[in-house]
Amino acid sequence: MSNLRELYQEVILDHNDNPRNFGECVGANRHAKGDNPLCGDKYVVEAKVDDDDTLSEVCFHGDGCAISKAAASMMTQHVKGLPVDEAEALIEEFRGMLTGDIDPETDSENLDHLKVFKSVSTRPERIKCAVLAWHTLHAALEGKDSISTEGDEDPVEA
Amino acid sequence: MTVDTESRVGNAAQRSWKAIRADFPALDQEVGGSPLSYLDNAASSQSPQSVIDRMTAYQSGEHSNVHRGVHTLSRRATDAFEAAREKVAEFIGAPDPDCCVWTRGATEAINLVRYAWGRANIEAGDEILVTEMEHHSNIVPWQMLCEETGAQLRVLPMTDRGELKLDQLDGLLTDRTKLVGAVHVSNALGTINPVETIIEKAHDRGVPVLIDGCQATPHMDVDVEEMDADFYVFSGHKMNGPTGIGMLYARRDILEEMPPFHGGGEMIRSVTFEESTWADVPQKFEAGTPAILPAIGLGEAASYLTDIGMERIARREADLLEYATGKLEAIEGVRIFGRADRKASVLSFDVDGVHPHDIGTILDDEGVAIRAGHHCTQPVMDRLGIPATARASFAYYNTRVDADRLADAVETVKEIFGR
Numbered sequence: 001m002s003n004l005r006e007l008y009q010e011v012i013l014d015h016n017d018n019p020r021n022f023g024e025c026v027g028a029n030r031h032a033k034g035d036n037p038l039c040g041d042k043y044v045v046e047a048k049v050d051d052d053d054t055l056s057e058v059c060f061h062g063d064g065c066a067i068s069k070a071a072a073s074m075m076t077q078h079v080k081g082l083p084v085d086e087a088e089a090l091i092e093e094f095r096g097m098l099t100g101d102i103d104p105e106t107d108s109e110n111l112d113h114l115k116v117f118k119s120v121s122t123r124p125e126r127i128k129c130a131v132l133a134w135h136t137l138h139a140a141l142e143g144k145d146s147i148s149t150e151g152d153e154d155p156v157e158a
Numbered sequence: 159m160t161v162d163t164e165s166r167v168g169n170a171a172q173r174s175w176k177a178i179r180a181d182f183p184a185l186d187q188e189v190g191g192s193p194l195s196y197l198d199n200a201a202s203s204q205s206p207q208s209v210i211d212r213m214t215a216y217q218s219g220e221h222s223n224v225h226r227g228v229h230t231l232s233r234r235a236t237d238a239f240e241a242a243r244e245k246v247a248e249f250i251g252a253p254d255p256d257c258c259v260w261t262r263g264a265t266e267a268i269n270l271v272r273y274a275w276g277r278a279n280i281e282a283g284d285e286i287l288v289t290e291m292e293h294h295s296n297i298v299p300w301q302m303l304c305e306e307t308g309a310q311l312r313v314l315p316m317t318d319r320g321e322l323k324l325d326q327l328d329g330l331l332t333d334r335t336k337l338v339g340a341v342h343v344s345n346a347l348g349t350i351n352p353v354e355t356i357i358e359k360a361h362d363r364g365v366p367v368l369i370d371g372c373q374a375t376p377h378m379d380v381d382v383e384e385m386d387a388d389f390y391v392f393s394g395h396k397m398n399g400p401t402g403i404g405m406l407y408a409r410r411d412i413l414e415e416m417p418p419f420h421g422g423g424e425m426i427r428s429v430t431f432e433e434s435t436w437a438d439v440p441q442k443f444e445a446g447t448p449a450i451l452p453a454i455g456l457g458e459a460a461s462y463l464t465d466i467g468m469e470r471i472a473r474r475e476a477d478l479l480e481y482a483t484g485k486l487e488a489i490e491g492v493r494i495f496g497r498a499d500r501k502a503s504v505l506s507f508d509v510d511g512v513h514p515h516d517i518g519t520i521l522d523d524e525g526v527a528i529r530a531g532h533h534c535t536q537p538v539m540d541r542l543g544i545p546a547t548a549r550a551s552f553a554y555y556n557t558r559v560d561a562d563r564l565a566d567a568v569e570t571v572k573e574i575f576g577r
Contacts, residue, residue: 004523008516008574016575039515040532040545063545065513066575126519 007119011070019069021059021076028057033146034136036128041068045136053084058137065129067120072133074114084141086110091134098127099156131155170465175474178466179555181206192525195560200345200373200504200551201529202395205459209398212458213451223447225424239450242457243440249460250371250390251381252407259413259440260448263404264372265295267391268339270406270443271368272299274419275389280336282308287330287365288339290316290541291347294534296339296370309336316541319497320347327359335365342380343373346535346549347496348479348504350378354385361386366412372396376553377475377502379468382407394456397463403452406443413439420445471554475503478552482561489568491577495547503552506533509568512575514546520574521548524567526560 028046035042041064048057058076075094079087090110096102097111097118104115120130128149135155139147147153170178179185184204187194196204216238222231224239240255247255261267276299280286286300290313297311304311312330315323322340331338338360343350357367366388374380376397382390389412393404408416418425418436422445427435436442463471482505486492491510508514518530529549532539539545550564571577 004519005574008520012516012574013576038531065515067516067519123519126515129515 004119004123007116008066010116011074012066015070015073016066019060019073021057021080022073023059023061025057025059028059030140030143032136032140032144034062034132034139034149035146036064036068036132036149038150039065039068039129041065041129041132043068043072043133043136045072045133045140047137047140049084049141055079055082055084055087060133060136064132067126068129068132071117071130074117075133075137078112078114079137088138088141091138094134095131095155097121098130127156170462171467171470173466175554175557179557181208181462182555183207183210185555189525189527190523193563195526195556195563197550197552197556197560197564198527198529199376199553199556200396200533200549202401203376203398203553204555205398205400205455206462208462209400209455209458213400213455216454217451221450224450225441235450238454238457239448242454242460245457245460245464246405247407249380249464250375250392250405250407251383253383254410256439257407257410257413259406259408259443260453261391261404261406262402262449263393263395264370264391265299265393265404267389267404267406268295268368268370269299270419271389271391271408272303274416274443275412276300276303276337277307278415278417280304280307280309283334284309284336285312285332285334286310286337286339287312287314287335289314289322289341289351291320291322291344291349291351291535291538292339292341293345293370293372294536296341296368297537300337300339310334313537314340316349316538318542320344320349320495320538321498322349322351322356324352324355327356331360331363331365333363335360335363338365338367339370340367341370341373343371343377343502343504344496344535344538345373345504346533346538346547347498347506348501348551349496349498350374350500350502352500353387357386357388373502373504376463377468378472388412394452394459397456397459399456399459400452402449403456410439413443416443418445419443422446424448466554474554475552478554478556478558478561479503479505481558482550482552482564485561485565486568489565489572491572492568495542495544505550505552506547507550508544508547509571509575509577511577512571514548516575517548517568517571520571521564521567524563524570526550526564526567528564 025046030047043062060072220234222235224236247258368389371392375392390407395401425445495506514530
């Protein structure tokens with residue numbers, strides 16, 4: 001049984017059918033639209049950043065494949081409650097794991113259950129699916145209102 | 159190197175499909191621990207050993223530049239290059255190899271027509287009519303030309319089954335229509351369009367027609383002269399040749415009137431700083447050193463297909479399509495897109511509750527290679543109200559076992575997703 005099968009079985013059944021923090025955030029003050037034009041995956045990621053720079057709410061809505069939806073759902077679980085700088089660091093680590101720049105077993109203490117996405121790194125054509133929501137949250141935190149996985153904003157080439 | 163064509167045709171026409179499949183080294187491999195079932199032929203097809211060997215032989219002992227050397231290798235290269243043009247011209251039923259221009263592929267061929275013919279013939283207020291099931295390559299160049307000239311793009315719609323609404327064609331052909339573009343076989347839905355009828359109706363009003371033959375040349379007998387196409391374009395890699403080569407066929411009088419596309423070497427008769435004059439067709443449209451090696455490979459691919467026989471290939475693929483359609487139809491939750499009466503071996507589908515990209519990834523894990531996405535036909539996806547489809551496309555070298563493995567892998571998708 002391949003790692004990819006494990007990824008699907010472990011996260012798809014759960015997060016694809018019951019995505020967490022799915023819908024619009026009450027009181028959100030950061031919003032961005034993320035678009036993966038190659039796949040047609042489209043999500044809006046919203047967050048509420050408190051005065052002490054903590055992400056007290058993170059949620060998403062939109063449509064896409066199971067990998068993109070599960071990655072978005074698990075992202076909201078992992079970044080909710082984090083200070084913005086720690087959330088940004090986690091976004092970097094998640095992206096690094098998928099592009100192969102970071103070994104989640106030795107180079108990270110924060111990826112935790114997100115390590116299940118490591119198997120996506122063996123499928124270059126699906127990396128952008130997994131990264132999309134994370135890339136969109138990063139854009140929202142930087143004050144951008146939309147982001148694409150292609151062109152100048154390509155998160156894999158960056 | 160002479161080959162007895164008679165005996166070759168005789169042998170190939172009798173060879174078993176098993177023996178023919180064994181000609182394709184790429185098919186004999188495992189992917190992820192499973193045997194490969196290559197069902198992405200509409201995107202690109204595999205080459206038989208004879209095509210690979212012909213290219214190796216050329217590059218090993220015949221290569222030089224064409225049309226200019228006074229030495230032996232240049233003569234060999236030119237002979238092989240022009241022999242390939244003749245073979246491919248004959249393959250599509252072109253009346254004269256001089257009407258056949260080498261291009262990088264169908265996309266470049268369409269863009270050649272856009273720049274050379276379009277700029278000279280299309281002006282503000284004119285209309286270009288395309289069908290709703292065109293590949294982006296037969297939409298975008300015309301949109302760009304319309305933008306540039308002030309012409310309008312019009313669309314012949316299709317039904318839910320994926321058949322063109324021909325009853326609307328007469329109304330859409332007006333005095334302003336200057337070109338019709340139509341796909342011979344839809345890459346997204348498999349529909350075989352009645353191009354002869356479209357051409358006849360357009361010609362009744364004096365309108366030339368460009369046919370995109372990318373999915374037709376690998377699967378059926380094509381005769382551009384009989385169908386009376388003004389322009390016919392296709393790509394080599396979809397018909398067992400290499401990438402980087404394709405062709406524009408056009409009526410000779412049209413080619414002779416058209417101004418050149420690219421300027422440079424090979425396409426001129428004489429050059430001074432004051433003015434240059436153009437070579438005869440087809441060289442007028444072939445500036446620079448051409449893709450000699452891929453052209454020779456495509457020539458060999460055309461011979462290979464001809465030896466098996468396009469009618470035999472079409473019958474084989476019709477059988478595979480019918481069998482695979484039956485297998486997928488039997489699976490609950492599978493929807494098939496493209497239900498035209500006349501269809502090539504393209505099977506577009508989805509699985510209830512599963513995104514096509516996830517289908518594609520899981521199938522790949524099982525060794526079944528398909529395409530998932532919009533297939534460069536976003537208007538078709540919009541028309542059907544879906545973001546994408548999974549698409550299995552069969553070639554004659556596929557087997558019923560490939561169709562069985564496709565169906566089994568789709569069951570695995572359902573199992574993983576708990577559907």
